[in-house]
Amino acid sequence: MSKVATGQDIIKWFEEWSPKQLAFDGDPIGLHVGTLNKKVNKVMVTLDVLENVVDEAIEQGVDLIIAHHPLLFKPLKQINPDHEKGRIVQKLIKHDITVYAAHTNLDIAWGGVNDAMCEALGVKVKDVLIETERESLYKLVVFVPETHEEEVREALGNAGAGHIGEYSHCTFQTPGIGAFKPEDGTNPYIGTRGELEKVEEVRMETIVPRSILNKVLQSMEQAHPYEEVAYDIYPLELQGEKRGLGRMAELEEAMTLESFAERVKKAFDVPSLRFVGDKDKRVKKVAVLGGDGNKYISAAKRKGADVFVTGDLYFHVAHDALGMGLNVIDPGHHVEKVMKKAVYDYLKNAFEQKQVATEVIISKAHTEPFQFM
Structure with missing residues (x-):
């Protein structure tokens, strides 16, 4: 395997798994910085594109970053290195590092973010939570x-x-x-x-x-x-x-909400989490949605979920969940980091099948913004 893949090759193979058309309208996916029209010796997979991630990419000699969270959620009016976004873009261009984002398309794709979360939790996927197409x-x-x-x-x-x-x-x-x-x-x-x-x-x-x-x-x-x-x-x-956002899954055996919350905490390696509901109530049917799931508590209830695992739960939405009798476990937004291993495995397999020498690595940089006491 002496040849290396181009950026265009890599994204073509990646989008066979997570095509752009799966993404929500207006979601800023795809190419953010740089060009795909070049040879890529090393790819790095990350959840976020923060400055410490870019510094890591420079140190590791990375040519292409594939991220879940888009670097540019909103268009920049200026590239000013006095600000973090400007420094990030400046460093990426200076070191010829391309950034590509797969956001809601990777949430929806089978084997993507939400399936990786279910795998980590040890629950069996039965259906999507919100059918999109x-x-x-x-x-x-x-x-x-x-x-x-x-x-x-x-x-x-x-x-x-x-x-x-x-x-x-x-x-x-x-x-x-x-x-x-x-x-x-x-x-x-x-x-x-x-x-x-x-x-x-x-x-x-x-x-x-x-x-x-x-x-x-x-x-x-x-x-x-x-x-x-x-x-x-x-x-x-x-x-x-069928394709859709989130997953409906089941535990092999029912357990208490408290026991399942402990499983969630261990599976996602978080120091703490929040939950809503009676800790002694038994749960079996599980709705899972990475990221911000506030808009989908009613959908989880309609689908028959005993418990909904999601992030960024709002105070008043927690009250609504209590009122409808839906247990919710919130381990945070950063648990979507499980996508790094899923994307790594997919790309590594693709490179082996295509017989290319391009290397893929997982970012080790810390991007969780919260500290816990």
């Missing part, structure tokens, strides 16, 4: 010579096409005769220029989610022997995978 599905039909049927089917399945429930590589094929005449300037795999050719082919059909359609088409064309591949794409009325 159902992915569009397409029927892909490709015409393949019988000699390459297995190669094309394998390429489609490995690229993610043909997933139905717990089954993968689902296809249907019917035999037939394909006819074509290679014109001048062609280099046909089968046939002779200027002569009509008839070939025993199969019509292969499969289902493809919108988010990976381009990836599937690319894999299909690489596996297909023809110079020009004949295929059709049809939009389907069927709804694809």
Whole structure:
């Protein structure tokens, strides 16, 4: 693995997992500082882009920072190094460090922030808390010579096409005769220029989610022997995978609110937390939402949650939760730090699969703003 990936390659692979279209409208995701049009020897994953994180990146020789919380929530009117934001931008540009942010898209993506929180808590995910979309599905039909049927089917399945429930590589094929005449300037795999050719082919059909359609088409064309591949794409009325903010999960066995609060404290390695409710009440169904979950206590109650794990709980919202009989555990906002390991694992696996020598590291800089007594 001698070659390194470009920034464009890395973000392309990353967005196959956490595509931009999942993000809320107005969320400042994507490229914040620098360019992706360069080779990247080292990537650093962080929750926040603070000055100590940038200093760490400079010391470690990092080329690209991938963060959960956007550096620029609001546009800067000036880049003044007398202020922290200005110093951060100045240092990033001076040391050619690119910053990319994946915020609500990483919250919503399966395997992202909220799933990482559930994994840390040891609860089994059952559903999303707030459904935001159902992915569009397409029927892909490709015409393949019988000699390459297995190669094309394998390429489609490995690229993610043909997933139905717990089954993968689902296809249907019917035999037939394909006819074509290679014109001048062609280099046909089968046939002779200027002569009509008839070939025993199969019509292969499969289902493809919108988010990976381009990836599937690319894999299909690489596996297909023809110079020009004949295929059709049809939009389907069927709804694809559900996506949404937060997760509904369950404990293996019910436990008291106090015991579960202790589990939350240990899982997220926090020195203290707040909770609302009767400490002796037993809980089993758990709603989980990283960050500020104040707007979603009613949704958690409607979904049947016994307890809602979220951050930044307001005083009056806590009263509302008490009034509706919903237990809430607030371990803070910074527990979203679990995303660092999730993103690290994804990128490390992607780099190994793509056989690139780009290194990925996790930021060790402290970004929790609060101190506890």
